[in-house]
Every structure is written in C-alpha cells, then in structure tokens.
Amino acid sequence: MFRVFNCLTVEHDWRLVLLAVLICFLTSLAAINLFHRARAASGRVQLAWLATAGITTGCGIWATHFIAMLAYEPGIPVAYNVGLTALSLLAAAAVTSIGFAVSLAMPGLWAALVGGVVVGAGVGAMHYTGMWALEVPGRIAWDLPLVMSSVGLGMVFGAAALASAVRSDEIRTTLVAALLLTLAIVSHHFTAMGAVEILPDPTRVIDAFSLSPTALALAIANAAVAVLGMSLAGAFADRRLRQKDAQLTTALNNMAQGLLMFDPQKRLILYNSRYVDMYGLSPHVVKPGCTIEDLLRHHKEVGTLSEDVEQYCATLDAAIAEGKTTSTMESSANGRTIHTVSRPMADGGWVTTHEDVTDRISAQRERDRNRDLLNLIVENVPVTIFVKKASDRRFILVNRACENEWGLSRSEILGRTASDIFPPGAADEINDGDERLLKYSAPLYLDEHAIEMPRKGVRFVTSKRFVVRSTDYANQYLVGVVEDVTERKLSEERLRQAQKMETIGNLTGGLAHDFNNLLTVIIGNLDSLQELTKDKPDQKRLVELVLEASLRGAELTRQLLAFSRRQPLQPKITDLDDLIGKTARLLTQVLGENIRLNVQLEPNVGSILVDEAQMESALINMAVNA
Template sequence: MLKVLTCLTTEHDLRLVVVAGLICFAACFTAFRLYSRMRGARGVVRAAWLLLTGLVSGSGVWATHFIAMVAYSPGLKTGYSPAGTLLSLMIAVLFMAGGFAVASAQRSRTNDLAGGLILGVGVAAMHYTGMSAFVTQGFVQWEQATIAASVLAGVVGAAGALQLAGRARSLLRQLGGGLLLTLGICALHFIGMGAITIVPDPSIDVPDQMLSGAVLTLAVSSITGMIILGGLGAVAIESSTSRSALDRIRRLANAAYEGIVVVQDGRINDANAAFCQLVGLELDALLRAPLSGLLTLDTTASIREGERREGVLQPADGGRAIPVEVFSRLMDDGARRETSGLTVLAVRDLRERRSAEEKIRYLAEHDGLTGLPNRNSLQTRLAAALDRVEASGESLSLICIDLDHFKEANDLHGHLAGDALLVEAARRLQDSLTAPSFAARLGGDEFIVVQVAAGDQPAAAAELAGRLLEALSAPAVHEGRDLAMGASLGVSLFPHDGRTAEALLANADMALYRAKEGGRGAYRFFKREMDETIRERRTLARELRQAIIDEALVVHYQPLARAADGEVCGFEALVRWNHPTRGMVPPLEFIPVAEENGLIAQLGEWVLRRACADAASWERPLRIAVNLSPLQLNQPNLPILVHEVLVQTGLSPKRLELEVTESALFKDYQRALDNLRRLKALGVRIAMDDFGTGFSSLSTLQSFPFDKIKIDKSFVENIHRHDRATVIVRAVLGLGRSLDIPCVAEGVETQEQIDFLRGEDCAELQGYAIGRPAAVDTLSAWTLASKAAASPPSVVADEKARKRKRA
C-alpha cells in the first residue's frame, strides 16, 4: 500500500491525476444517467441506450487510464503503441456495455454482482491491455499480488456502484453510483501502477512514431469529452421530451373528472388531482404508498385488463368510505421495461349515482308528495303483514280512508291547497300509528291504514278508526287560511272479510262507499250484503262515463208557460239516459252517481252546450233554462265556459237562464256570488231553484238580485191539501212581488193549482199540466215562428185529456 501511495505522490503529476478523476466521474455519472433510461427500455431502444452507455463509460474509463498514464513520469523516455491503445478502448467499451447489460436484465443482487464482476474485469482488461501498449527505456516487472488486489478493487467498486444506484431513477442515486464506480476504477488503476517496477535499459529504443503524452492527452480528452457531452445531451433531450409528454399527460389527467392512479407492484406510482382530492392527500404523500391501504375491491381477485369492478375508497382522514367503480388498463408500450406491470386505474366516484339510485328506489316505493308507501309498496308490505299474522296468531284490520273535503279544497283554492291537505293528512295518520301498523297512499285523496294488533281486532279497529276520524277532523292551515278537513273510513278484518290483500282492499273500499253514502265523517265495517249494491252502482258509474264520452245521453225539454195566458215562454233542459240494456234510467239514479264519481262537471258542461245549441236553432227566441250543479257553480272558469258556449252556439245571453240551488251557494259562498255576478255581467239570467227548501233563503235574496224564484214542487203539489203549504206558497209569491222578482211554480199538475197561482199573480208555471219533458224534435208547435200565432194546446184541454186517460 505504501508503494502505491509513493508511486502516486512522487511519480505522477497530480494535476493530471485530478483531471483524470474528473473525467472518470463525469463518464461514470453520465453512464448511470444512461443506465436509468436503458433499464426501462426494450428492443431497439434498449440496444441504442446500451450502446451509448457502453461507449460513454468505456471511453471514460479508457480516457481516465491514459490521462493518468500521461501523468505518470518514471524519468525515462516513454511512448504508446497505437494498436494497443485502440485495442484497450475497444475492450473498455465492450466490457462496460456487457456489464451494464447484465445488471439491467433483472433487478436482483445476483445480476448486480455479475454486472459488477464484468465491469471490474473489463476495467482491468482495459488497464493491463493499455499497459502493454506502454513503451519505455527499460524492462517492466510486475507484482502478481498487487495486480490481483487492483482487479479486486475494481470489481468491488463496480458491484457496489450497481447496488447503490439500483434503478438509478433519482439524481442522488446516479451521483452515488457514479462516484463509487469512479473510486473503483481509480483504485484499480493506481494499485495496478503500484504493481510495476521499471528497470532502466539504455539499449531499448523508443521509436519516434510512438504517440507522445501531450498528443495523447489532447486527443483522449477531446474525444472523451465529446462522447460524454453527447451522452449527457441525449439524456437531457430524452428527459426534456419525457417531461413535456408527462406534463401534457398530467394536465389531461388532472382535467379528468374521474380519479386516475398509476400502480406498479401494488404501490402508487402516480395519481391525478381528482384521485388526490378523493383520498384527501397530496401527491407526494401518495407516491409509493400501497394502494390496498386506500382501495378495497368487492372481491379479492386481482383486477384484469379492461375489467370494471366496484369497491370502496377510504379517505386518509378516516371519513366515510366512498363507493367507487374501478376500470383498469395495463400501461405497457412494449419499448420500456419500466412500464412493465404498470397499471392505470380509473376510479369513479359513485356517491352521486348511488344517491340517485337510492332516490329512484325510494320514489318507486313511496309517494312523492306525502312520503308514505305507495300502491306498489303497499302490496309488498301488506303481504308481509298477512304472513306475519298467519304465523303469530295476531289480528289484522285494513282501513280505507277518503278525505271528505279534498275536491272542494282543490277546486276552490287550487292544487297547492289540495297538496297541503294531503301532506297534513299523511302526517296525522303517521302520528296516530305505531309499528308494525303503517299507512300508505293509494292515489288522489285515498289512503290505507294496516293495523296489526294482538287483541280483539274488531274492537281495536273501531278504536283506531275513531282516533283517525278525530285526527282528520281538525282544519288544516294553508297560507294563513283554514281548510276544512274530514274523512270517511271503511274497515275490513282479516280473516273474516278476506284472507288475501286483494279481498281485504276491495271489501274495505265497499265499506268506505257505505260510509260516504251515509253522510260522510264516519267509519263503517264491511258487510257482505252491501257488496252487490255497491258493485251495481260502480258498474253504472263506469257505463255513465262512457255514455258521456260517446254522447249517448239526450236532453229533453219541459215547457214553461205564462200563468196569465198559458203561452209557452221557455223550456227547462233535463238530461235523460236511455241505457241500451237497462232502458230509461231515471235522473234520480244516475245524477247522484255522477256527483259521487266526479262526472257531474263533465255531464253539466255537455248539457249546457247541447241545450244552447238546440235553443239557438229555434225560430222563436224562447228562453232556455239549464241547471248548474254545486261543483259547476264553484268552478273559477264557469263564466269563461258560459261565454265560450254562447259564442260558439250563437245564442243570445238574455235567452239563457241558469238555475242554482241554495245548497250550491254555501259550498264557497263568496266564490259562488262572484261567479253569479260575472254571469250576470254577460247578460245571463239567474234563477233560484227549489226555493224554500234551503236554510238561508232570505239572506241569499238580500245578497244577490236573482232574476227569478222557482217555488219547489213539494209546496205547489200540496196547495189546498195542506193549509200550511198554501200559506207558504202565498207568502213566497208575496215576497217575490215585494222584491220585484218573478216567481215560477214547479210541479203544477191540476187546474185547481193553476187557478190559485193565477189568482196570486204567479208569473210562470211549469209541470205536467203545462207539458211533459220531450225531445227537441217534438217541440215545433212552440218553437216555429210560423206556428206562433196558433195557440198551443190549452191547459184545460190538457187537463181533460189527462182525466180521460186516467179513466
């Protein structure tokens, strides 16, 4: 060792030694930079990087050797054989390329040791081949042990450099590997130089064509410098290109809505901003972290190429796990080894989709307005409840609920008011129940309550029905206004009224129908004897609806005559239904059915249009009277409808007379009066029908100036039969004269009644004594102008004819 140090310090120009060391380090550092690119490449690209690595490292080692040899001064004339010098360069390049090739074939300690051995042997081969090209005036003697030590130092340095550098991905590892390899090469060279002893011999001649030290130094330094700069330039260009491509890819990835993470060997290699945001960590904290600590898939099987899997992503802050969908793609371009096994995962946040799916699932099972189970959910829950009571021995009742004032609130105050009633009813029903009993909404204003109880079910059902009636009886408040509430309930019991959901629902509906028929605001239990009657009325309602659509109804007209002379002055329109199988259905049967089933408005509009159209076709300008149902009178668009009908049919407004009952006014008194005033403004006449049967007749007459009062036939038919009836008719006629309102007597059937009414100055008469309701094509005796002069059959003649018919 002492001999090596003495040789280095006394026989070498230390300035050139430093130059040689710097060149060696530059070459080794550049070699490891190239080595990092070569490790990740394949095919032709790998061969190109390998060639450049071998050329840079080999020329660097060769330059180090010969510059250090130039620095060596034994005190004798020296020179270098060109052939040996070039041969040593070739050896250096080949062995350096071979060593790096073996080390990069597979990342393992064995490959690093094998590569280090080849590199060390190659440096030694280059060194001693180069020494063979050294010519001086003397004999060179070698110490074998020192030569072995030099070779060992080179091998150890090269193997250690490969181990330290590893994949050489970072600049620090490249610097460390380059420095350690430089130390190994320098150690091999200078230990090898310490192994020689030169015995001077003046007889040995150094030829003049030998390369001088100055020329060799200049040539070697220039060539090696250019090679090293070329290698560094290639690395710089490749790095710049890679960085630019990576920046573009990263910008695109960060613009993606989905999280993107690059994984290699189960660890995170890279990720975009969306993924970092999902897990709540910066990219630096994610790099090299195991993906399994963040992402858990639905199965333990590894993700295959192109496969979609679902799982959960656990944020770093320990928050609620995020459901995700993962799509995988292998990232292997076939040219870079570093992309081998690299997998790109697209991670899609499923929270919004799951929330939407949950909302859809909820809406599929619940009513969107009230939040109660809907019809579909009711079937499922009711079936489960029936299974439960079958197994447990508990009892079950089913209550069908219909809100009494829903249509009124909806028609008079708008749909928002109707919705408010439904929401409030649902809340009150839920507050009245305890699990496992539940409420559901079938649609419209119809609700279902299913009660599961342990005790006697009829008693429990009656108690619950009473509580529900009480809960639903209090008014609801909407926009500072009280809305009337109420309900009718129908109850069916399991198993007495049915063992299936369908039977219980149908029978509870039957009971509800009976509750509404009895005056509403009550509950009724199902009774089998009412089943057929209700079914019959429902069939009639269905057929009536179709008859209205098909215009299978007809309008008959009953004449009204002036009491003074018996001349017909108008007609009242009365709807008739000639059923194809039932025959003539009386209005007293189908009008209530129309009211119960929401058909009365449609029916009333059809009668209004038909009557106005028929009256417009008469030659004589006779009046036509049409009855308005309570629902029609309280519709906001009634005046618009009447105006439209008058325009379309061409009927003069003064010829149309609309008859309303007192009960119709009190559904919504103010709205009814507003509609009547708007109708009067159109020129239409308004008559109060069935006067005397209401409860506020006088106040009504005071509030609105009616054009006519019709005395109900229940009083007229009892004239001279009951003194009180006679007095009432006389009083009403007197009231009409005092208020200057003409009166019409309905139900006139006898000459005695006609004489009395004429004597009391009654304005008009209507009844069988004047004429029966008849089809429009039978009215020509009264409606044609050519027959106007001809008097119609007299009242007395009609009376005699009627007596003869009775006889």
C-alpha cells in the same frame, strides 16, 4: 498497498491525477444520468440510451486511464500502440454497455449487482488492454495479487454503483452512484498501476508508428469532447424529458380519476394529486418509494378501507400474479363511493385507478327510479299504449291495457307487425295510417271508429299516433295511444233510448189524461142510461156492454198514466177466477166470432195481490198476440 501508495506519490504527477479523477467523476455522472434515461424508456429508444451510456462510460474510463498514464513518470521514454489503444476504447464501451443492459434485462437488485460486476469487468478490460498498448524500452512485470485486487475493486464498486442507480433517479442517488462508479474506475486503475514493474531491456524498442504522449493527449482531448458531446445530448434530452414529465404531471393531476403505479417490489413509483385529495391522505405518507402496505395502513387510519390490509394485499397479489384485473368499491371519509381498478403490467407491477362514482351511481339510481315510475304509469294507464320501430314497424313495447284490449299476451305481440296480428282489413288500415304518419310527420288523430281486434271482435276506438325522432331528426319510433270507447258508446245508446222513452212517456201521459177526462163523461152518461133502460133487457144489455168497454178503456188509461208515472199502481187482494171471468167477457168482443175462447176456471185457485188493471192488460195482450 505500499507499492500502490509509492506508485501514486513518487511516479505520478498529482495535478494530472486530480484532473483524471475529475474527468472520471464527470463522465460517471453523465453515464449514470444516461442510464436513468434508458430505464425510463423502452424498445429502440432504450437501446439507444443504453448504447450512449456505455459509450460515455467507455470514454470516461479510457480518458481517465490515459490522463493518469500521462501523469505516470516511469523515468524512461514511453509510447502507445495505436491499434491496441483503439481496441481498449472499444472494449470499455462494449463491455460496460453489456453491463448496463444486464441490469435492465430483469427487475430486481440482483440484476443490478450482476450488471455492475460486468461494468467492473469492462474497467479491467480497458485498463489491461491499454497497458498492453504501452510501449517502453523494457519488459513489464505484474504483481498478480494486486492485479486480482484491482479487478475485484472495480467489480465491487461497479456493483454498488448500479445497485444505487436502480433505486431511484433522484439527484442524491445519482450523485452517490456516480461517485461509486468513479471509485470503481480510479481504485482499479491505481491499484493496477501499483502492480506494474518495468524492467529495462535495451533490446526492446518503441514502434515508430506508436502514439507519442502529445498525440495521446490529443486523443484524450477528442475523447473528452465526445463525452462532453454525449453529456450535452443527454442534458438536452433530459431537458425535453423533464418538459414532457412536467406535461405528464400536469395531465395526471388534472385527471378526474386518482392514479397509482407500482413496481414489481410493490413500491409506489407514480401517483397524482387527485388520488391524495380524493381520500384526504397525507402527502407525507403518499410518496414514491412507499409500499402498498404503507398506503393501505394509511387508508385504515383515515377510515377509507374496511377490509383487512393483509387480506387485501393477498387478493391483489394473486390477481396480479395471474395477470387479472381486479375491481372493488370503497367509501371515502366524506361518504363518497370510489371505484378502484387494478391492472397488471408486463414487468410485474400494476396500475391502479380510483374513480369517484358517487354522482354517477346517484344519477343511475334516479334514472332507474324514473324508469320504474314511468313503467308503472304506462303499465297501469287504462288506455292502450304501444311503440313500434319506424324501420320495420315491429312492436317493441306494449302495456297491460294493450294486452287486455287486443286479447293477446305480450309475447304474442312483441317483435311482430300489425299484419301478423290483426285481420287483413284492420291491418291495412293501420299500415296506411303509419305510412301517412311517416310521410307527413304530423300527429295522426282518428276520432271514434270501428276496428276489428285480433281476438275481441269489432270495437269502437279513438287513437292518436305520432313519430319520435332521433337527435339527427331521423324517424326512430312510432308511438300510439288508443282508447276503447265501446262501453261508452253503448252507454250513450242506452241513455238516448231512455230519453226517447221518457219523451214517449210524457206524450202518452198527456194523451191518457185527456182521454180519461172523456171517459169520465161517457161512463157517467152510461150510468144514467143504464137506469133508464133497466126495464128494457135488450137495450140494458147493450148499455152494459158499452159501459164495460168504457170501464176497460178507463183501466187502459190508468195503465198509460202508470207507464208515464202519473198514476201509481194499486195492488189489492183479487179473486183470480173473477178477474179472468171479467177479462174473458171483454176478450169475446175483442177477438170476434172467428176465434173461440175456452176458459177453464178452478174454484179453489185462491186470491192474489195484484193491480187488477195491469193484470187484465197482461192477459189481453197475451191473448191478442198469441
């Protein structure tokens, strides 16, 4: 340590030493910033940022070394080999680029530590290649323990620098990483310079083509300009990235869904304000760097998570490890329903979206309710309803009344055409109507008409068919509403028949009433004539026959009055043999001489309760119509 201290205090110009430290810190700060840009990019863009960070770091190490070498005053002339000096710059840039690439190759702290060690090795490669380029009239001897110490310091501080850089890209973390990288370079350089001992040797001369301190100063100036240029490029790029970040943040915060992004260590690296507002969470808890467990415990506190935190994490971890997407439903504190979807990323992290689906679920339920209500109405409406596709005229919907009226099950109707279901004549009639409907686009109404059903025979129906069009006015569906009016038509026929019979009854009643008046006069006169001919048997017999016929006419008149409901029935206990005997005497005159009437009476038949006139009329009708 004394040799290092003595080297710094006696053999160096402090002004140039401070300049070297300042240049080292600024280039380290630029390198860490460029490294952060590389971490945020991917593919070829990431490779470009890595190369830029490596070159910047190499130039910084190289400039720091040779500014410090300008500050070095060994007391003898010095110069620098051109080829080795250039090689030292390339070595620094190449090795540090590899170190940065290693830290990005794999996630986790170990990769950053290994990459930092490689960066420290790059510092050592540059320094000792640069010291190899030093030309003096003497020989250089090295203190091996200090050499090893210098390399170790560079690696330790380099590992610490990248371990800090990968934690986050916040300003404080960036400054700490830059400072540690500066310590890696500076501690290595001045420890290694303390290990140098120059032994004068007059036999060794400086190469004529070597760099003088003045030329070296120009080279350092060029390196500084290169670093400044790359720093400016990084600054401009950083400005563009920040603008894009601002745009991305604005877009994220205006999303309808809440968004979270986690790294493989389960730490939050990105979120939007919609997520915080959706659950009513505290921004003091929800911030980059917090873990998924922190968020879930906070959800428990505000009452938006019912599941156990450990169980939730275990399920999520298993799904992410298998590369599966998980989906859950949660309730927020204000009663909203949230749909959560977690999708794994290639690096082991995952993205979670939170969507408020309360309104969508309510709308879906309302649509389902309306659909169920509509289906219930369509199924129970007492008329046939069917829907066909306009393109191929196949039935795609029928109701229960349609099944009943056509005598077919739903499975026998759906997917088939009218030609497949109806008899040829009826099918042609239906197809012609469809053609007119599609051609003229006006509703088609058919009044009462007969049609042969598939299994119910000929029925009388009325129908109305119309076209349903899509939003672009293309014919989409044919809808038909058909009412079976067969029973109504039969009822109307029965009503008309009843009205006709009522009219006949009224006419018959009027005629019977007038005829009854005439018979009353005739019967009265026959009674008088019967008294006058009681001593004349032959004439009396003729009068009795006329009187009996007149009485029969009176009974018929009473039956006509009964038919027209103007004369009530008069049932009474009647001897059936006596009734048949009187009817037989009348039939003898009615049937004539060509027909023999054979009457067989049974004396013990008994009596019946009957209207004699109606019973006599029934017997005469059976005999006459036999």
